[in-house]
Amino acid sequence: MSNNSKDTIFIGKKPLMTYVTSAIIQLATMPLITIKARGMTIAHAVDVAQIVLQKTKPAFVIGDVKIGSESLVSQDGKNRDVSSIEISLKRAEA
Amino acid sequence: MSNNSKDTIFIGKKPLMTYVTSAIIQLATMPLITIKARGMTIAHAVDVAQIVLQKTKPAFVIGDVKIGSESLVSQDGKNRDVSSIEISLKRAEA
Numbered sequence: 001m002s003n004n005s006k007d008t009i010f011i012g013k014k015p016l017m018t019y020v021t022s023a024i025i026q027l028a029t030m031p032l033i034t035i036k037a038r039g040m041t042i043a044h045a046v047d048v049a050q051i052v053l054q055k056t057k058p059a060f061v062i063g064d065v066k067i068g069s070e071s072l073v074s075q076d077g078k079n080r081d082v083s084s085i086e087i088s089l090k091r092a093e094a
Numbered sequence: 095m096s097n098n099s100k101d102t103i104f105i106g107k108k109p110l111m112t113y114v115t116s117a118i119i120q121l122a123t124m125p126l127i128t129i130k131a132r133g134m135t136i137a138h139a140v141d142v143a144q145i146v147l148q149k150t151k152p153a154f155v156i157g158d159v160k161i162g163s164e165s166l167v168s169q170d171g172k173n174r175d176v177s178s179i180e181i182s183l184k185r186a187e188a
Contacts, residue, residue, distance in 0.1 A: 042137040046177040050163040054175070065159040067181065069144040081148070083140040087161065 006030070011037035011045045019048045020055070023089065027052070027060060032090040038070065042085045049087045063088035100124070105131035105139045113142045114149070117183065121146070121154060126184040132164065136179045143181045157182035 007030050009022050019035070026033045037045035053060060066086045074080045101124050103116050113129070120127045131139035147154060160180045168174045 040134070040137045042140055043134045043177060046136055046161045046179060049161060050175065050177050054163070062161060065161055067140045067143060067156060067159055069148070081144065083137060083144050085140060 007033045009033065009035045009048070011035065011041045011048065013041075016044060016047055016051065019044075020051045023048060023052045024056060027056070027089060027091070032063060032088055035087045035089065036084070038072075038082050038084045042083060045085050045087055049089060052089060058092055060089050061092045063090045101127045103127065103129045103142070105129065105135040105142065107135075110138060110141055110145065113138075114145045117142060117146045118150060121150070121183060121185070126157060126182055129181045129183065130178070132166075132176045132178045136177060139179050139181055143183060146183060152186055154183050155186045157184045 007026060009019055009026070011019055023033060023035065035045045035049055049062060053062070064086070065088075068084045068086075069081045070084050071079050072082050101120060103113055103120070105113055117127060117129065129139045129143055143156060147156070158180070159182075162178045162180075163175045164178050165173050166176050
């Protein structure tokens with residue numbers, strides 16, 4: 001689940017630093033990006049956001065953090081509710 | 095790490111429903127509670143919040159969601175940054 005459209009980063013199974021690098025590159029040209037994750041990768045989304053802030057201090061700040069639940073069809077065909085998070089990172093006001 | 099002070103629930107290693115039940119009981123007497131978690135239990139904190147909302151619809155809503163990083167001393171004595179989340183749940187406006 002790694003479909004990095006222009007200003008969104010979906011956290012999948014790759015190493016954290018892959019997403020950290022993508023985020024920093026996108027933030028170089030975009031005022032705001034959104035890190036998205038579902039299920040157990042939610043913790044990694046928070047890690048990625050924190051590492052980006054640490055490495056680029058004080059350039060960026062956390063914008064909105066939204067949590068929710070999505071209904072997905074699992075491999076056995078059953079509907080399952082999976083938690084989700086969206087973390088936006090934006091340029092700090094000068 | 096499960097120290098349920100009056101209006102705070104720390105997510106630890108117990109089954110999710112333990113925390114869901116605690117949250118619903120606390121919300122019966124308090125206008126706002128905060129679910130806190132660190133590291134990989136962050137995803138469980140989001141799960142607990144979502145399950146509480148589902149089971150009590152439309153009584154409660156998500157308040158603030160804050161993410162951060164805490165520096166902890168791990169067992170080998172080294173400092174490690176661990177991600178953290180705080181999710182507040184409050185009574186929906188009538």
